[in-house]
Amino acid sequence: AQSVTQPDIHITVSEGASLxxxxxxxxxxxxxxxxxxxxxxxxLQLLLKYFSGDTLVQGIKGFEAEFKRSQSSFNxxxxxxxxxxxxxxxxxxxxxxxxxxxxxxxxxxx
Amino acid sequence: AxxxxxxxxxxxxxxxxxxxxxxxxxxxHDTVYWYQQGPGxxxxxxxxxxxxxxxxxxxxxxxxxxQQFSDYHSxxxxxxxxxxxxxxxxxxxxxxGFNSYEQYFGPGTRLTVT
Numbered sequence: 001a002q003s004v005t006q007p008d009i010h011i012t013v014s015e016g017a018s019l020x021x022x023x024x025x026x027x028x029x030x031x032x033x034x035x036x037x038x039x040x041x042x043x044l045q046l047l048l049k050y051f052s053g054d055t056l057v058q059g060i061k062g063f064e065a066e067f068k069r070s071q072s073s074f075n076x077x078x079x080x081x082x083x084x085x086x087x088x089x090x091x092x093x094x095x096x097x098x099x100x101x102x103x104x105x106x107x108x109x110x
Numbered sequence: 111a112x113x114x115x116x117x118x119x120x121x122x123x124x125x126x127x128x129x130x131x132x133x134x135x136x137x138x139h140d141t142v143y144w145y146q147q148g149p150g151x152x153x154x155x156x157x158x159x160x161x162x163x164x165x166x167x168x169x170x171x172x173x174x175x176x177q178q179f180s181d182y183h184s185x186x187x188x189x190x191x192x193x194x195x196x197x198x199x200x201x202x203x204x205x206x207g208f209n210s211y212e213q214y215f216g217p218g219t220r221l222t223v224t
Contacts, residue, residue, distance in 0.1 A: 032211045043200060044153070044215040051211065090152060095211050097143065097166050098202075100152040 002027050004093050006101035014109050015083050021076040021104050023091030033074040034092040035065055038103075044090065050074060061085070083108045112136055114216035116201050122222045123191050131186040131219045135203030141165070142184040143213060144176060145200040153200060159184060160206055191223045 005024045013019055025031055032051050036044040048059025055067040065076045074091060086108045092098040115134040123129050135142050141160045145153040155168035159178035170176075173191075178184045188195060198220050202213040 034212075036215075041220075043217040044202075046212060046214065049212055096206075097155040097158060097168060098145075098153070098213060099155070102152050 002093065002099050004091050004099055004101035006089075006091055006104050008104045009102070010105045010107070012107040012109060013081050016080050019076075019078045019081045019085070019106070021089050021091075021106070023074045023076065023101060024072050025074065025091070025093045026072065027093050029095075031074075031093045032095045033065075033067060034094075034098065035059065035063070035074075035076050036090045036092060036100075037061075038088045038090065040087075047076070047089075081106075081108055083110060114201055114203050114214055116199075116216035116219050118219060119217065120220050120222075122224065124224055125191055125193060127191050127223075129188045129191060129221060131188070131199055131201075131221070133184045133186070133201030133203075133216060135182050135184070135201075136214055139203035139205050139214075140182065141204045141206040142178055142182070143202040143204070144170075144184070144186050145202065145215075147198040147200060147218075149197070151197075156186070188221075193223050196221060196223045 003026045034049045035047040038044050047063050050057050050067045058064050088103045090103045091101040117132045143158040144156040147153040156170040157176050158166045162178045173189050176186045198218045200218045202215045204213045
């Protein structure tokens with residue numbers, strides 16, 4: 001069955017610190033992988049995607065993610081977090097309908 | 111750039127009433143998806159349309175129906191509303207015909223059933 005696991009429900013970091021949000025997936029074929037960000041009461045904004053090719057993908061707002069097939073992972077990273085990055089982050093997989101993970105809530109302390 | 115438009119943004123209904131949610135995809139996008147996000151939950155896929163035909167169906171109750179019109183906008187019709195239908199309903203669109211699987215989400219319609 002297709003599924004996405006985000007092991008960390010809640011992460012707290014200091015502003016300026018580095019960030020890594022974990023995502024593991026289970027998918028029968030070559031996955032299309034996505035990271036979305038959602039601010040409270042807002043819609044979902046696409047941060048980045050992986051379809052094929054270079055396994056390190058760059059996204060908006062300084063985010064990047066690395067696809068590791070051997071680990072079935074697609075972790076999101078940012079070298080220096082800003083207070084405005086505080087939000088809910090969803091990893092998703094799918095080539096049509098998207099299957100989302102349960103999300104990771106990021107809190108940023110000044 | 112034009113984004114996905116959803117209306118209304120907020121809707122309050124009573125139990126057993128009906129509701130209609132509308133979605134206007136990004137111009138030239140040929141595929142529309144509907145998702146339901148309960149409080150504190152991840153979005154759950156309901157149904158999708160490609161070129162005005164239903165292409166996939168998820169955990170959508172029989173009380174719900176949807177369609178995509180000739181101008182590609184879509185409507186989600188919800189009848190006999192229940193308290194548990196209170197959620198944020200997202201519409202997303204993509205350009206599947208060009209093998210683009212990026213889905214762009216609208217701001218959502220927050221439905222409250224009292």
